[in-house]
Amino acid sequence: MPLKLVIGNKNYSSWSMRPWLALRANHIAFEEILIPLYTGDADKARILDFSDAGKVPALIDGDVTIWDSLSIVEYVAERFPQTRLWPEDRASRAHARSISAEMHSGFMALRNECGMNLHRPIRAVALSADARANIARIQQIWIGCRERYRESGSFLFGAFGAADAMFAPVVHRFRSYAIEVAPEAQAYMDTMMSLPAFQEWTRAGLAETLIIEKLETV
Numbered sequence: 001m002p003l004k005l006v007i008g009n010k011n012y013s014s015w016s017m018r019p020w021l022a023l024r025a026n027h028i029a030f031e032e033i034l035i036p037l038y039t040g041d042a043d044k045a046r047i048l049d050f051s052d053a054g055k056v057p058a059l060i061d062g063d064v065t066i067w068d069s070l071s072i073v074e075y076v077a078e079r080f081p082q083t084r085l086w087p088e089d090r091a092s093r094a095h096a097r098s099i100s101a102e103m104h105s106g107f108m109a110l111r112n113e114c115g116m117n118l119h120r121p122i123r124a125v126a127l128s129a130d131a132r133a134n135i136a137r138i139q140q141i142w143i144g145c146r147e148r149y150r151e152s153g154s155f156l157f158g159a160f161g162a163a164d165a166m167f168a169p170v171v172h173r174f175r176s177y178a179i180e181v182a183p184e185a186q187a188y189m190d191t192m193m194s195l196p197a198f199q200e201w202t203r204a205g206l207a208e209t210l211i212i213e214k215l216e217t218v
């Protein structure tokens with residue numbers, strides 16, 4: 001039975017993008033079930049049919065349902081060990097898990113003020129001090145990884161992995177809100193933007209026509 005990944009609009013759903021990338025970048029076959037977000041009770045009921053949490057993403061593997069982006073990425077890493085989503089070395093793996101959890105549970109100001117919206121024209125907005133601190137911290141994380149793991153490849157820990165999947169939507173946020181970054185951070189963004197799976201998601205998101213008014217305010 002093929003895996004099913006329930007996701008929201010590719011233009012807006014940054015949480016959906018993360019596990020989708022973890023699967024697609026590793027060529028794991030899955031059926032994609034895209035349910036438009038915030039359209040009303042019918043679509044919400046469709047999400048609830050898959051997950052009692054009522055949120056996307058959700059992964060269905062036979063009689064196992066996994067919800068919440070980071071749990072899905074963890075499940076994919078266990079179910080398909082050949083993906084090497086986490087670094088092999090224990091200390092590096094702990095590092096990758098720490099920054100992934102930090103992304104998953106933090107950076108609220110950036111998330112609130114710079115929502116992912118792929119078709120939004122590129123332009124800067126005035127950001128709060130908290131959002132600017134989030135941006136500085138993310139760059140510190142990226143540059144720290146690049147300095148430490150440069151020898152192994154161009155992603156955070158060398159090859160594309162779980163931590164990259166967790167930070168991928170930030171690349172879109174930095175790009176579309178014209179956020180100035182250090183050259184090392186820009187190099188990481190360029191690496192991410194050249195990943196075929198990232199490009200595939202982005203093309204599909206840009207092709208969507210459904211507008212969610214409440215996400216179009218900035």
Ligand SMILES: N[C@@H](CCC(=O)N[C@@H](CS)C(=O)NCC(=O)O)C(=O)O
Pocket residue numbers: 008012013014015016037038044054055056057067068069070104
């Ligand atoms: N912590 C969750 C967040 C999931 C989430 O907030 N998903 C949003 C879309 S990106 C959603 O499903 N919203 C629809 C709703 O609340 O009705 C995760 O990491 O998966």
